[in-house]
Amino acid sequence: MTTTTPNISKELFVEILQDKDLVQPDDLLIFQTLYSLDKQEASATDLARIIGWSDKNGVVGKIVGLGKRILKKHDIKQTEREDGTRKLWDFFFTGYYKGTFFIYQLKPELKEALEECGLTENIKPISIQNSYLFVWNPNKWSQWTDPNNEPYIEKNIEELKNTGKVTLMWSCRSHKSIRPGDRAFLARVGSTPRGIFASGKVVSEPFLSQHWSGEDKDVPRVLIEFDTLLNPEKEPILTVDNLDKGNLSKQTWTPQSSGISIRPEVADELEEEWFEFLRTQNIRYSPFSETTDTTITYIEGSATQVTQTRYERNIYARRECLKHYGYSCSVCDFSFEKFYGSLGYKFINVHHLTQVATIKQEYKVNPIQDLRPVCPNCHSMLHKQNPPLTIDELKDIIKNG
Template identity: 25%
Template sequence: MATELTNTQWIEVLQNSAITKEFDIAMFQALYSFEGHKAYASQIGLILGTHYGPLNLELGRYAKRIAEHYDINFTARSKEKYKFWDLFFNGWEDGIKFVWQLRPELVEALEATELTGDEHFPNELSATPETLFEGIKRTITVNAYERNVRAKQLCVQHWKAICSVCGFDFVRTYGELGNGFIHVHHLVPISKIGKSYQVDPINDLRPVCPNCHSMLHRVDPPLAIEELKNIVCQLSS
């Protein structure tokens, strides 16, 4: 009886909708986006709008669904209780909180199935190789909200898919084809965000059209939303 799945088996699991639910994918995507694919369990709960307890219960249900298809031996913790998260993560106490880290096989499977949740916006970064490297590094290390698709969804859900600068509405111009399409801009410049910074998708992000997004980043540091809005208003009046 195996204690872990191979990357091939994980690919099968991720692609089986009877086993893997949308919440499971969101959980993996959130954790994948942290540096080293590791974070506090409480951080993952915060991102997904829940707490450690319900998150752990969901992991148990997920593990049991997997066990119905694969011969898995869960790590025993105490009588009739098991560390279900052991199937998905390496876990340890770091002296502050409990850390989860995606297993390498699961990381490979997420990448192979293109389910990492990554979203890259080149116009968030400068053109020079040095700055580009630093930008990518910061984008990876900030936290899951920096690159996770759920952050964008929460931002757009709150502010709507309308440009915060010029008011452009993709649906009004392109119909259903433009439904939900918009870029998301960070109000706090990436260069000022540290590893411990927890991005709030409603207060720290704003939907902007690609043109305005590019204009915001024409200078360093980027223009504030209101600054660019004033420019647009002055030139259109």
């Protein structure tokens, strides 16, 4: 027989949080980390990875330990399972399963108590993004490059070149844990050259679709929006030989299944290696050309069309630029975080110093020399004329305006 879920008031949570004999620094770190995340929820595995602990057992152990200490001091009813064991995590969280992962979600009363105790003032929002490795075996699915059929990969590359993105459906073994927004890499396996030849992001929840062979069975898939796609038959790719070093050697790059998780300690090194590979290759489609997502709006009371273009760049290039220059505007020095608090944390545009139309196919981006952080207003003003203003020219306009 089970009891009802413990209902702890905000006032009692405030008392508990202020009791240093009960709540230890690591306990607060778990709560504050959850507070910083979208929807204030995460699995114990994700929490451990963000905090920097070796595995989820540290998170689970801290939660259970705190629950036991609270029970010794406060008379709070617990939830008991059918086998008589007690749930201690639901003092603090609601929870649900997402695939094989159990997700902790911060209770509203605890969230309010953290805020009232001043424990959230300097917390910056964090976005969880995992990376996954998908595979293509031309020995099993040759239609993509078979010269006797329509060369679909070339059509996909052409679409990417013309529109800045191409969205494809791919089977995914990790369908129980993958999320929209996760990073995706695509590797060729089965025949040489073997290695990574595409990258992008997951843009759908997993769904069931018919097996590629036409067999009467469904397999889990996701939609991937690719930002880079090379033809392994015509262009160099990042081969497995280049991935056999450092942390990269800890990952299997030619797995039997598609859509497997890339180890967190490997993902950053992979981004860097992929960036450096693309940067040094004279490929016919430059993944560093700005891809456009154009939104058309109308000014009230006028039929004038206003086109706003949003530019997205290589993840590694953007990150390296911002690591070097920070998140204040290079023109007006505006900081979204200083003005808006945590809402503006790490919000900024990245401006390319060289006009996109003049970039040739062999152009190679250097994140420090070629990119600068700018606020959206200054970014728009830089591109108000053709060719764009330089950053110094816009600074002079502001100074003399």
